[in-house]
Amino acid sequence: MPISFDPTPATIDARERMHRIAVEQMRPVSRKYDEHEHEMPSEFVRFWWERGRMERGRGEGPGDGWVQVCVQAEELCWGDAALYLRIPGPALGGAAVAAAGTAEQKQRFLAPFGSGEPKWGAMAITEAQAGSDAAAIQTTARLEGDEWVLNGTKIFCTAGEAAATQPGGFVVVWATVDKSAGRAGIKSFVVPAGTPGMKVGGLEKKLGIRASDTATLVLEDCRVPRENLLGSAEVKKKDAKKSGDKGFKGAMATFDASRPIVAAMALGVGRAALDFVKEELAKQGFAPRYDAPAHALGAVERDLMEMEAELQAARLLTWKAAKMMDHGRPNNLEASMAKAKAGLAVTRITQKAVELLGPLGYSQKLLVEKWMRDAKINDIYEGTQQINQLIVARRILDYPSSMLR
Amino acid sequence: MIDFEPTEEQQLVIDTVRQFAANEVRPRARECEEAAKLPEDLLARAHELGLVANALPESVGGGGARSAVTSALIAEELAWGDLSLALAMLSPTLLALPVAEFGTEAQQQALLPPFLEPGFRPGSLAWVEPALRFDPLRPATRARRQGDGWVLEGAKCLVPWLAGADPLLVMADDGGSPQAFRVPRDAAGLTATPERNMGLRALPTVELELRDVRVAADARLGGPAGVDGRRLLAQGRVGLAAAAVGVARAAFETARDYAKQRHAFGVPIATKQAIAFKLADMAIEIDAARLLVWEAAWKLDRGEDATREATLARRQIERVALDVTDGAVQVLGGHGYIRDYLPELLLRNARGFTCFEALTLV
Numbered sequence: 001m002p003i004s005f006d007p008t009p010a011t012i013d014a015r016e017r018m019h020r021i022a023v024e025q026m027r028p029v030s031r032k033y034d035e036h037e038h039e040m041p042s043e044f045v046r047f048w049w050e051r052g053r054m055e056r057g058r059g060e061g062p063g064d065g066w067v068q069v070c071v072q073a074e075e076l077c078w079g080d081a082a083l084y085l086r087i088p089g090p091a092l093g094g095a096a097v098a099a100a101g102t103a104e105q106k107q108r109f110l111a112p113f114g115s116g117e118p119k120w121g122a123m124a125i126t127e128a129q130a131g132s133d134a135a136a137i138q139t140t141a142r143l144e145g146d147e148w149v150l151n152g153t154k155i156f157c158t159a160g161e162a163a164a165t166q167p168g169g170f171v172v173v174w175a176t177v178d179k180s181a182g183r184a185g186i187k188s189f190v191v192p193a194g195t196p197g198m199k200v201g202g203l204e205k206k207l208g209i210r211a212s213d214t215a216t217l218v219l220e221d222c223r224v225p226r227e228n229l230l231g232s233a234e235v236k237k238k239d240a241k242k243s244g245d246k247g248f249k250g251a252m253a254t255f256d257a258s259r260p261i262v263a264a265m266a267l268g269v270g271r272a273a274l275d276f277v278k279e280e281l282a283k284q285g286f287a288p289r290y291d292a293p294a295h296a297l298g299a300v301e302r303d304l305m306e307m308e309a310e311l312q313a314a315r316l317l318t319w320k321a322a323k324m325m326d327h328g329r330p331n332n333l334e335a336s337m338a339k340a341k342a343g344l345a346v347t348r349i350t351q352k353a354v355e356l357l358g359p360l361g362y363s364q365k366l367l368v369e370k371w372m373r374d375a376k377i378n379d380i381y382e383g384t385q386q387i388n389q390l391i392v393a394r395r396i397l398d399y400p401s402s403m404l405r
Numbered sequence: 406m407i408d409f410e411p412t413e414e415q416q417l418v419i420d421t422v423r424q425f426a427a428n429e430v431r432p433r434a435r436e437c438e439e440a441a442k443l444p445e446d447l448l449a450r451a452h453e454l455g456l457v458a459n460a461l462p463e464s465v466g467g468g469g470a471r472s473a474v475t476s477a478l479i480a481e482e483l484a485w486g487d488l489s490l491a492l493a494m495l496s497p498t499l500l501a502l503p504v505a506e507f508g509t510e511a512q513q514q515a516l517l518p519p520f521l522e523p524g525f526r527p528g529s530l531a532w533v534e535p536a537l538r539f540d541p542l543r544p545a546t547r548a549r550r551q552g553d554g555w556v557l558e559g560a561k562c563l564v565p566w567l568a569g570a571d572p573l574l575v576m577a578d579d580g581g582s583p584q585a586f587r588v589p590r591d592a593a594g595l596t597a598t599p600e601r602n603m604g605l606r607a608l609p610t611v612e613l614e615l616r617d618v619r620v621a622a623d624a625r626l627g628g629p630a631g632v633d634g635r636r637l638l639a640q641g642r643v644g645l646a647a648a649a650v651g652v653a654r655a656a657f658e659t660a661r662d663y664a665k666q667r668h669a670f671g672v673p674i675a676t677k678q679a680i681a682f683k684l685a686d687m688a689i690e691i692d693a694a695r696l697l698v699w700e701a702a703w704k705l706d707r708g709e710d711a712t713r714e715a716t717l718a719r720r721q722i723e724r725v726a727l728d729v730t731d732g733a734v735q736v737l738g739g740h741g742y743i744r745d746y747l748p749e750l751l752l753r754n755a756r757g758f759t760c761f762e763a764l765t766l767v
Binding site: 001003004005006007063064067290291292293296305309310312313319323327334340341386389390392393396397 | 406407408409410411412415474537538539540541542635638661664665675676678681682684685686688689690692693694696697699700703704712713716717718720721759
């Protein structure tokens with residue numbers, strides 16, 4: 001296909017449907033769940049499970065593919081980024097299973113999400129002493145008979161409470177089978193909700209995305225079947241420790257798919273703030289003059305144009321990274337570029353929005369201050385700004401991680 | 406469908422121009438800059454590539470393949486080689502493209518064929534004015550009716566002035582909107598004074614004074630409606646923005662390559678995060694700005710008003726180009742300041758994008 005910026009009718013349609021959900025189902029309860037931190041947004045969850053998810057395009061077949069998925073994520077996060085993270089589904093845990101799991105594992109863990117009660121998936125990587133450096137994790141997995149025994153504490157697990165406790169859900173836990181092996185010893189394991197030995201150690205109180213249940217998960221002699229090692233089916237028992245490389249690399253590879261989505265989520269928050277500022281100014285009869293010479297522009301016009309350009313620049317990088325996935329091309333570089341750009345762009349855009357609106361922007365009567373607080377997480381999770389810069393730097397310099405760390 | 410892949414034909418164009426820029430343009434950049442001179446043989450070579458002819462209408466013997474996106478791809482690659490030389494090589498666009506788009510049949514037949522004959526034929530468009538509060542859509546240069554013809558009064562600057570660019574187009578307010586008038590180079594009342602600028606030194610430019618310059622009735626381009634000044638301006642902004650992407654990319658690549666081979670404290674400086682992250686940011690910003698340029702170009706190709714997109718893309722890349730070229734000077738340290746190396750030239754050229762308009766068109 002030639003260079004084109006024209007979404008397909010299916011994408012436009014999906015965007016409109018998601019926009020309606022954002023307006024009707026998310027915005028009205030946005031403030032409530034920001035204030036009622038950690039409370040399950042039951043009506044919204046129920047709505048999504050019974051109706052909302054049917055309205056979502058799957059991004060499959062010819063068309064905008066992963067770009068469409070990004071467009072939908074942007075639209076829903078325009079509604080509310082924290083509620084978006086509460087949407088039932090396999091989420092990042094599902095992405096890890098899809099990327100690294102065997103056919104049998106995909107069937108076993110993902111198929112139940114098609115029916116029954118709402119359920120959640122989650123991914124547990126971060127530990128108190130291991131954030132960006134995922135290879136430093138201390139949680140252990142030990143093979144005893146036909147079971148893996150997991151021990152350790154995971155933090156900052158998005159949707160962790162729901163995934164660990166609501167029936168049918170699961171948490172993908174990263175653990176080391178051999179600390180001396182470093183990165184190669186790290187595997188990922190599927191721990192079904194309610195597994196004895198896995199419990200919620202607490203929920204974080206956060207700057208923003210307060211509706212999202214960011215959990216600490218404690219694993220104490222938590223036993224899962226050995227078939228729950230992601231990518232494990234083809235492995236013989238004696239090779240168990242060597243197996244699952246696909247598990248680690250595969251789980252890392254899920255970031256290439258998920259970072260464009262996270263970037264798109266960021267765009268939604270940024271656009272919410274920018275749209276609002278422009279609408280408020282329009283009510284005062286103010287609109288940026290795109291055809292005016294630079295010297296004639298006022299400070300607010302300059303700010304608005306920069307916000308618009310930055311948001312669109314981030315959006316196009318995001319779509320490009322997503323489109324490369326559809327083309328089956330490696331997008332590790334582009335995914336990190338998009339994530340780095342979008343996270344920082346919306347952090348600045350939302351902060352500027354508060355500034356432009358003055359006391360209105362600072363007031364909790366409006367949602368702008370919430371959007372600013374919500375936006376910042378996009379510069380941190382799924383790889384901080386700096387980790388994504390590091391990945392981009394390694395790629396453009398053609399350096400292995402040993403050369404640039 | 407949203408996509409970011411050039412067509413096979415466009416990719417072929419990119420590859421060809423990139424090779425040309427690397428093998429023939431870049432090696433001449435410094436020498437031409439220092440001598441403030443254009444290499445005639447290079448212009449001839451550019452003409453042979455048919456970069457502009459391909460975009461002209463079939464009715465006059467052109468390739469009939471005008472595309473702002475393709476033109477943007479070409480401008481980036483050529484400007485990666487050198488901005489001055491790129492603008493010189495693309496100067497035919499300044500006359501040929503507005504005539505092809507807005508000119509009457511008679512104007513097209515009169516003005517376009519020379520661009521399709523053997524031998525390089527430059528073009529020129531006088532738009533920018535030497536005034537603090539210049540507004541391209543409200544030029545202070547006036548065209549008023551006198552008898553059957555027009556009288557032009559005003560002043561212009563940053564006017565490309567290659568030998569043989571005759572006639573040139575002058576943008577003037579005809580009492581309603583900016584319109585393009587063709588003016589013979591030897592018209593009475595037209596005075597050209599060579600300029601010296603911080604950058605773009607290989608590109609000959611002049612300040613023009615127009616005093617009581619009389620031109621014929623058909624000097625105004627187009628029929629009764631004339632030209633669409635907003636569209637022309639957007640075409641110029643996209644062209645310059647694409648060129649700015651090329652300048653920024655040249656700076657980024659120079660800095661990247663230098664950082665990999667320059668050692669400090671026993672290791673390549675590129676292995677230091679202070680350098681590596683700067684390079685990463687450059688790469689991200691250049692890629693992002695390029696996509697904004699493509700989007701604006703794509704919108705022009707659809708015949709839509711691309712004023713907003715062209716302006717946003719241009720504002721973004723003029724900042725990025727300045728940051729990146731300055732960053733390249735910084736990465737090279739003392740060497741970045743020395744004229745034996747490329748970055749200082751790129752910085753001087755990049756600085757100009759905030760004051761240029763319509764130095765090339767797409």
